[in-house]
Amino acid sequence: MKVTDLYIPTLREVPADARLVSHRLLLRGGFIRMVCAGVFSYLPLGLRVLRKIENIVREEMNRAGAIEVLLPALSPGDLWKQTGRWWSFQPPPLKLKDGAGRDFLLGPTHEEIMTDLAAQDLRSYRQLPFTLYQIQAKFRDELRPRGGLIRAREFIMKDAYSFDADRASLDRSYQAMYDGYVRIFERLSLPTVICEASAGSMGGHDTKEFMLVCDEGEDTLFLCDKCDYTANAECAQSHRPEPTHVKDQLGERDLVETPNARTVEEVCELLGATPDQLVKTLLFVADGKYVAALIRGDRELNETKLAGHLAATELRMANESEIEEVTGAPLGFTGPVGLPTHVRIVADHDIAAMHDFVVGANQADAHFVAVDVGQDFEVAEYADIRIAMEGDPCPRCEDGLLMTKRGIELAHVFKLGQKYAEDLGCVFADEEGKEVVTTMGCYGVGVSRIMSALVEQYADENGIRWPLAAAPYEATILLLDNEPDLAAIADRLCADLVAAGFEAVIDDRDERPGVKFKDADLVGYPLRLVIGKRTKGEGTVEVRRRKDQEERVVPVAEVVAAARELAAGA
């Protein structure tokens, strides 16, 4: 293949709007173009990379026993209304109406359609288990698309769904996918960490995310510095603090005036206290009931954890009028002392270790000081409801501390259970002829996101350094002088390489050598062969590995062997 027959529009200058390395290099290297914010076209090289990634994913899915299908991106609103996610999915999907006013959405995920599909044909336990997958465009109505391919509104994803008769069978299906994912990332040379996660809008459990640790990542990971505990920010556990001894002499609770001091900072400044001496009381509405969440003043509440603890399907912060109604005080002065008894109090573990603290007084412009649990109010429930912080003790091992890193989520696996199957009537007859609801799992891989993750992981100052498995072409032959003898050598070499199983191109453009070298580095071919004056003079060809500049200068006849040797380490 000749570069002059391809479409590789490289850019010398960096488009001003691209900030991330991956976005810039994919643009400059002629892999992608932006259509509008978060929507991209794939050019020939980008498409080739995408196909490489897809095929690795496909091969590993097939190896794991999954079966490929293709579902529509356009999804009828009715199915989503049956599961309730028409209203509850966060962020809201891209919804649209057809000419007759019927509701549709562009699928951000396919539990509904896939479950409905299975429900139509599933009759007997004998048909189970099976796992279906597809590789297809997904849509998200991102509030703010950014970072090129990393957070797009339209993106390519592989999603698989397993259907099993029971939990034990689901566990096996899940494990097969999990193992497949480990293989996928090994083949792609992406060193992922597998972290505990929460299922968010999907619902489910045993959620794991495969993350690439990367400073440009949008997710925060918590990793233990001693053991292998890894979790995302939403579900990293906060270790229970050592309870401090109860003081012999408890101070008397005292009401102090705190005019206009609504925030922790304002109260601290006024009272000369530090945030860790305050208890914040946050009022929530969980499935229609009031809940007061107590958090140490210098900590932040984790709504996911709170919702999990309450087993609430809908959780939101109370608004100002609800706060006034329940506490009798405006926003900013809520406290646990004297709350109506119907308000359920949930305190973070930190609270158990606190004494002599400050709380809102449930009256305007006032706080209580010298407050203690047991003395001034009761806490029936302690739970881990705060966001983990760097330096927290590891919840898993004895003396580890949690540290944070940034990461890009590349894949996730989780067990859905029976929710979707139940809502959509995906049932089968068991051995005794009884109707049983199918047990499901869901497994996603961000195919297009992997493309940019690879660039983030492997770029250097000159361009991309694709791993062999994902490179658009494995080798480029730079024909520095287009005279017939050398061109003939290039043609033959290219044919030899192809015969040896390499995907190779010849850069036969009428460009100066410098341009070809720069472009070769930018596009990131793992192997670069140079045919130029040395070939003419000494009959040798330079074969160089992009990754580490390792180079062999060999006679034409030995080029394929040298390429093989260098490719082995690419």
Added chain:
RNA sequence: CGGGGCGUGGCGCAGUUUGGUUAGCGCGUUAGACUGGGGGUCUAAAGGCCGCCGGUUCGAGUCCGGCCGCCCCGACCA
């Protein structure tokens, strides 16, 4: 959705504060010449509803209003 920035040939930018001939520069493109191992040089040329709509004015890229788009920070989140 809040805060900030930007929108001028394909790309990167200047010009806008202080309205006034023909809107510049670099890169790229086209033609030619020289050149030929890390984005070379010279000559000539093409290419612009200055994001859109409206307003002020004798006159608007420049001032005013509205809208649209893009980027960054935040909020939200797989």
